[in-house]
Amino acid sequence: MSRKKRILSGMRPTGALHLGNFHGALSNWVKIQDEYECFFFIADWHALTSDYENPGNITEYVKGMLIDWLSVGLSPEKSTLFVQSHIKEHAELFLFLSMITPVPWLERNPTYKEQMIQIENRDLSTFGFLGYPVLQAADIIIYKAEAVPVGVDQVPHVEITREIARRFNHLYGKVFPEPEAILTETPKILGLDRRKMSKSYNNAIFLGDDEKTIFTKTAQMITDPDRARKSDPGNPDICNVFDFHKMYSDSGLVREINEQCRIAGIGCVECKKKMAAGLSRFLEPVRERRVYYEERPQLVADIVVTGGEKARKTAGQTMEEVRAALKI
Ligand code: TRP
Ligand code: SF4
Numbered sequence: 403m404s405r406k407k408r409i410l411s412g413m414r415p416t417g418a419l420h421l422g423n424f425h426g427a428l429s430n431w432v433k434i435q436d437e438y439e440c441f442f443f444i445a446d447w448h449a450l451t452s453d454y455e456n457p458g459n460i461t462e463y464v465k466g467m468l469i470d471w472l473s474v475g476l477s478p479e480k481s482t483l484f485v486q487s488h489i490k491e492h493a494e495l496f497l498f499l500s501m502i503t504p505v506p507w508l509e510r511n512p513t514y515k516e517q518m519i520q521i522e523n524r525d526l527s528t529f530g531f532l533g534y535p536v537l538q539a540a541d542i543i544i545y546k547a548e549a550v551p552v553g554v555d556q557v558p559h560v561e562i563t564r565e566i567a568r569r570f571n572h573l574y575g576k577v578f579p580e581p582e583a584i585l586t587e588t589p590k591i592l593g594l595d596r597r598k599m600s601k602s603y604n605n606a607i608f609l610g611d612d613e614k615t616i617f618t619k620t621a622q623m624i625t626d627p628d629r630a631r632k633s634d635p636g637n638p639d640i641c642n643v644f645d646f647h648k649m650y651s652d653s654g655l656v657r658e659i660n661e662q663c664r665i666a667g668i669g670c671v672e673c674k675k676k677m678a679a680g681l682s683r684f685l686e687p688v689r690e691r692r693v694y695y696e697e698r699p700q701l702v703a704d705i706v707v708t709g710g711e712k713a714r715k716t717a718g719q720t721m722e723e724v725r726a727a728l729k730i
Pocket of ligand 1: 541
């Protein structure tokens with residue numbers, strides 16, 4: 403019998419999602435829903451590892467993230483959508499895995515080392531933060547996921563997951579497959595200021611931005627820095643606005659901008675407006691779905707209840723095998 407490959411991925415709820423999140427992860431998730439058996443979840447416990455001092459926002463962020471997901475076309479009919487903290491089995495498996503995970507594996511995790519250096523305004527020297535990848539391993543293998551679509555930054559975590567699964571199987575008999583990372587392409591667009599698009603840089607276009615906001619934000623974008631006046635010819639190859647055109651405008655317009663910019667036949671103000679119109683059109687169905695779900699909070703709540711029931715059933719079955727293997 404041929405069975406669909408099982409995929410799992412998650413995101414920490416840390417605020418509104420933007421175009422970078424869409425092109426870097428969500429668009430891929432939406433696509434693979436049809437080919438694979440997909441589990442997508444909101445990692446609210448993981449958000450606590452760094453935000454334990456301010457847990458108050460997490461619930462709001464979970465709701466917002468769910469609406470963001472539904473707005474881009476993640477479908478509760480195709481995929482199992484759920485919230486990590488609804489499935490207590492993750493915590494039980496996390497505990498068992500913590501018994502067999504050598505601390506040096508966690509201490510040499512590059513993401514951990516990097517964040518310990520970079521993040522200065524919070525005390526991250528906690529057991530939970532060090533154990534982040536152990537919880538992530540539990541998230542993944544409790545569903546016996548075979549593949550995990552993630553960005554490059556998460557590859558070390560999937561690698562630790564494989565090592566933990568291997569160690570468990572070695573000690574107690576084979577229960578878990580070793581999941582593979584599926585690398586998601588990095589998004590082809592940058593933020594308004596040409597740095598990586600990020601909520602904390604204040605340079606993002608959010609999936610929920612309305613048309614007016616899109617026009618205002620795109621008007622602030624940095625263009626070809628050598629083009630001081632409208633009469634100067636520009637170079638679209640080094641212009642962020644042109645990269646956006648390539649994503650959101652039709653090919654005729656892209657060709658026209660490419661020609662006209664170089665001969666100063668179009669000004670940046672007009673060029674940005676044309677791009678904003680295309681971007682706004684691109685986000686139109688996303689906005690429509692957002693309105694639909696925002697008007698139906700009960701439906702949204704029910705989606706994760708139903709998704710949670712499905713997830714719990716699978717997770718529960720695995721945990722029975724795990725307890726049997728551990729004779730506990
Ligand atoms: N660590 C992931 C991130 O920050 C979120 C996450 C938690 C995750 N558990 C997961 C991703 C399991 C994939 C699989 O993006
Ligand atoms: Fe960039 Fe458009 Fe201005 Fe050319 S005309 S520099 S592509 S914004």
